[in-house]
Amino acid sequence: MKFGRTTRIVTEQLQAFSFQRRAFVLGAAQAGFGGLLATRMGWLAIAQNERYSTLAENNRVQMTLVPPRRGWIIDRAGKPIAINRTVFRVDIIPDQLRNSATTLASLQQLLALTAEDLDRIREDLGKARGYQPVAVADNIPYERFAAVSVRQSSLPGVAPSSGYGRFYPAGPAVAHLVGYVGPASAADYDRTRDPLLITPGFKIGKEGLERTMEPWLRGKPGAKRSEVTARGKIVRELTTRPEVVGNALQLTIDAGLQSYAARRLGIESASAVVIDTHTGGILAMASMPAYDPNGFSDGISHREWDMMSSNDHLPLTNKVMQGLYPPGSTVKPMVSLALLEAGVDPNQTVVCTGRYRLGNSYFHCHRHSGHGSVDMARAIAASCDIYFYTMARVVGIDRIAATARMLGMGEEFVLPMPSQRYGTVPDTDWKLRKYKQRWTTADTLNSTIGQGYMLANPLQLAVMASRIASGTSLAPRLIVNKRYPEQGGALDVDPRNLEIVRAGMAGVVNGPWGTGGQARLNLSTGEQLAGKTGTAQVRRISMAMRRAGMTGTDGMPWKYREHGLFIGFAPVVDPRYAVSVVVEHGLHGTAGAVVARDLITYLYDPKRALDRLRTLEEGWGGTIEQRMAADAWRWDHRNDPPVPVVKPASPLPVVPSPPVNDGDDAQDDER
């Protein structure tokens, strides 16, 4: 039973002594451990104090970003185009949500949420983490906001709040100009990791100027510091750093003209641009139909998207910069300038018989009976194709192409817009490069009348008009900025030649043979409009069709009808304004000319222009907003059985219900 290597007799005394020794060791160990604990505590409280103080502060203080108000967008006179107004919203803080089913049920009732909304909220809640709020409803009426607010205590996790939202007083009229704002996408957030982007209520520019001028308009967020418990309950508010409002953006736009232009385009798929020829400032830039940018800030619903994208009038496309059209006869003043610069005598005449023979085929003048003997002035006024075929063939395409480029065709302008399609100015090199084919005389003849490969957007057409009108190489501008360099100098052409071209354009509208007689202003102050009509073929008229007596496209389905174009400037003497109008499938240049006439009339006599517009709008079925509401109503009831009696209260359908979406007719070979 003995244990150990040595058998020592252990006595009581020895044991007592051993105890004293070991108890001393134990006591010392206790004291030592006490010292260790004190040291450890000292380490935490002194050496690490700063670190842990920061961590405690991070726990205690929750920073909430206050989204900055966006800078206003104002017109040249300071009139608001995009402003901010108080909006109310409701979010859910996932971490504080207790019973998601009952909470959503009461919210659905209080906020009149649709099944689509609820699905989206559930989806977002599934993805959300922690305190990152999930949007329930944005831009809600005050009554609904108040209804949720008073029940907040019984709805844990529901956070009603008020903030600022974007408002565009002119609605659809400025849609394609300023674009719209919306919540940042996940991709936006992943790129910058800026917490502001996921702050509820914060919107970024999604389209147009709102998108391109985002950094200028955004401002700096404020910060609200509040003391919160571990469960996220706010105990009290601490200091708050105010937001810095975004910079105001002044445009060259004339808000009144912009609205007028949008309204005047009516039920057509059309666009119009007005440029100040002194400064290059764009006074109006309208593309219709358009969406309502006020309704887009909550994101586009499936319904809206389906409705818009199935509309063959392309309400989602800014036709001013993204619509490419064969310019048709609107290039004739430009071609005339090229001829004059090449030494053609403006008094030299060409006999127009209605057709022009090239090899085995004939090129027709739009007037089949022919114009007889025409000089340059009459050729422009009457838009005689045969004159230009004859003369261009002498001069050659390359000189014409050079003049076209000088006047802005094929040019991409420096403008704060998301994208421009800049079309084509064809010449011999271009065709060789693009198609590996030699340029033919037929190509020259087609290009000369703005058909064939030639493509331009309405902005380029307006710039072309403004350069002819001003004789300078001015560039279009959208933003008022004192730091802009001076506008371009005089064009490298003989001013007398420009005079001849301008006189020809004056004859189009005001002369005896003019194709644009309907565009006469008849102002009491006497200013006159000069211009050029253009009728651009979308589809070739075959010989068979001609034999069948079809010279125009009136009887064809809408999408095959010819485009109606017009470029112009006013007044004839010392021009101030340049204009371009493109009416898709408008059949004839006159369709554009009458719009241009009214736009210019608005600048000199707004009352007269508005009176005319009111009469027109009655025929179209109301204002833009009324017609859009009617469209939406019809879209929602497109599958209903036909109603036998049309209720007098509901607006009459004007636009044919959208058939196939056949999109843009214009070829686009550049971009």
Place this chain on the structure above:
Amino acid sequence: MSRDSLVPPPLRQIPWKMLALVCAIAGFGLVVLYSAAGGSMTPWAQSQGTRFLAFLLLAILLSRVGEEGVKQVAIPAYVILLGMLVAVELFGFVRGGSRRWLDLGIIRLQPSELMKVAIVLAVARFYDLLPASAIRSWTAIWIPAVMIGLPAILVMAQPDLGTAIMICLGGVTVAFLAGIPLRLFVGAALALAAALPLALSMMHGYQRDRVEIFLNPESDPLGTGYHIIQSKIAIGSGGVFGKGFLGGTQSHLDYLPERHTDFVFATMAEEWGLAGGIAIIGAYLLVLRWGMGVAGRARSRFSRLTAAGLTTTIFFYVAINLSMVMGLAPVVGIPLPLVSFGGSAMMTVLICLGLLMAIDRSARRN
């Protein structure tokens, strides 16, 4: 002499200085609990104060029991508590995931808590009965090993790792003081180190978590590691003099879990800083020095071993709790006696002190 004679002998025998220290610690604890409740006597400070007074009275009454009486109850108390631990396994009710309590109708008893005291008494009594010459025999090893092992295993099964460790440490301390060979301790320490991986694999999920979290608290900042991180933040942000009474943010804003029980020291440190911490540690060390002093003065082998063992039991309470809140040990549910809200640890510690006073009284009378 003349003043002493005015005071009746029973009162003269009470170690007033030690009791004053204990009252100071408990009083400070009440202040901390008052603050932890957001500046309110309820729900903690008031009941804790009442409980302290009751247990203090119990301790003073216990000091009247003679050393002989303690000696007589040592083994029976141990056997009864062992039986109760078995009963807990069979009939005890579960609270917070472990089965620790026995419902005796009027009170809910946690026998494992009293076992911390009983194990010291029983092992001390064993070595007292063992002839001095047999201290180096196998008998001196295996019987205490079984005495310690049985309750430890039962408590471990509840599961309550902290208490099981305390029971083992209490018993082993007495064995160490009784004089069994040192190399056994060295050997045992080595064996323990070798068996650690095995023990880890046998632990419950939450226990293993706690050990892993202790080794790397940041690995799970929102889970179990949260306790240690928030506790360290509370202590570290307190600095030297703290954020002031009622000024703690970690505790008042609920970041610190268990702020009134196991992590009460962190609550205190946040508001009173290092100064408050040193005061508490210092006060405890003085109480422990008194306890070891009692052991040194004690006449009999039983009373020596008991006194030193009970003192060390108090030490382990404090040491394990403070190590835990400062991030030096894994989170095992050991409260800070006299300060943490709750009756069990307070009862155990005051029983220890009562018994120490009894031994002290016997020693002085002789």
